Amino acid sequence: MTTDNVTERPEQTADQLEHEGDVAADFIEELLDIADIDGDLNLDVRQGRAYVSVESEDESISVLSNPDTVQALQEITRLAVQSKTGAFSRLILDVGGSRDARRRQLEKLVDAAVIKLDEGASQASLPAMSSYERKLVHDVVADRDLVSESYGEGPDRHTVIRRR
Structure with a gap:
């Protein structure tokens, strides 16, 4: 989602x-x-x-x-x-190749969030990022069968990840 x-x-x-x-x-x-x-x-x-x-x-x-x-x-x-x-x-x-490098960084952020979820957190927030970066995060999260939503406004808009 x-x-x-x-x-x-x-x-x-x-x-x-x-x-x-x-x-x-x-x-x-x-x-x-x-x-x-x-x-x-x-x-x-x-x-x-x-x-x-x-x-x-x-x-x-x-x-x-x-x-x-x-x-x-x-x-x-x-x-x-x-x-x-x-x-x-x-x-x-x-x-x-900066976009591929950034995608790899975002995948690492998602990996760290998944570890928090594995440790019992109900959700994990990522730092604020651009709409394009949030879209990449949403794609990575969906590939891992998790759920992500964006919250906040303008430069404070960030993604929150949780399990289904």
Whole structure:
């Protein structure tokens, strides 16, 4: 059970999402040029979202792959896309595999929560995180046949896990 209250919006077509990805890629490419970082951009559409990833052999990409930095870049990129298209963007940005690394961290948080449940706790709360991260947590929790719900508002919104 997931209960993130998200304002519903009409589904975007694949063409609209691809255009969103193109606009985002142009914006990110300009940022990389300004920062003098070489990077390859890959565009995809996944689960109703534009997905833009930046890969590079350049060591300087590590400066941008910190999860907090990726989150900030993602928000700025979403605003740039919204400014250009006039539509709210839910695109996902990945820099140097940061999303996979963050997913592994979230899985470890869920593992720690499961230990608390195994030790007798009726529920276990995770720290506040972004809606995308909460969605990943909800997916991991569901895969482990547990239940998760999100509570709180804005930056304090967090996930609580319990047994069925």
